[in-house]
Amino acid sequence: MLLQLDPSTGLPVYRQIASAVRRAISDGEVSPGERLPGARDLAGALGVNMHTVLRAYGDLRDEGLIELRRGRGAVVRPGSVSLAGVRHVVIELAETASRHGIEFTEIVAMLEEEMT
Amino acid sequence: MLLQLDPSTGLPVYRQIASAVRRAISDGEVSPGERLPGARDLAGALGVNMHTVLRAYGDLRDEGLIELRRGRGAVVRPGSVSLAGVRHVVIELAETASRHGIEFTEIVAMLEEEMT
């Protein structure tokens, strides 16, 4: 799993890490059951603090993509492939909407039409 | 405004037309106030029936992107640039969700987290 940060985007580092992991799961670079790199290792490789990586991992856990247990590290959960792909587009939509100043309720209305 | 159909996708022609027009608006190839090609002309150029184009135009009108009046044709509405961009991502999300079998309510929950 190759991971790259881009300082020019202005996006928080922990979000960039989470996005990169989501993409890796969605693209099948890491499969359910596999372990992600340990927080210390990844932090060292990226040149950031361990807690920054852990914040990203925590978000991914809250989204249901990975399991996080002391001693075992971060393990990709079954079903995460679909979730990661969808989550990626959800985030893209949220960013697009806020960029254009469109409200959440309006987005939901548009989505409801489209998903009928 | 150049428009191209792809028969291999299996997507309904009227949807392909609507998508292409949305992208053209979003990319600034046509600006608010400008006229879209008449339904007969565009249909002739694409080799489809006039009503197929009109169905696409009707959908775009329902989305608030264009105005449709007989005698005058289809005119791009102000504010359509933002709307077109957002709508494009909304459709992408709807397709991704259905492909992965994820329900509308679940998508809304994910979106709410993200847009807070």
Added chain:
DNA sequence: ACCTATTTGTCCGTATGTATG
């Protein structure tokens, strides 16, 4: 202001394919 020809979307119906029960 008037008339008329043209442009253009709207409304009627029809055929075909594709799920659905």
Added chain:
DNA sequence: CCATACATACGGACAAATAGG
């Protein structure tokens, strides 16, 4: 396998809006 419903695409006729003289 059949019937039903639905969506897609096409065709012809119609009426509103527009443009030119």
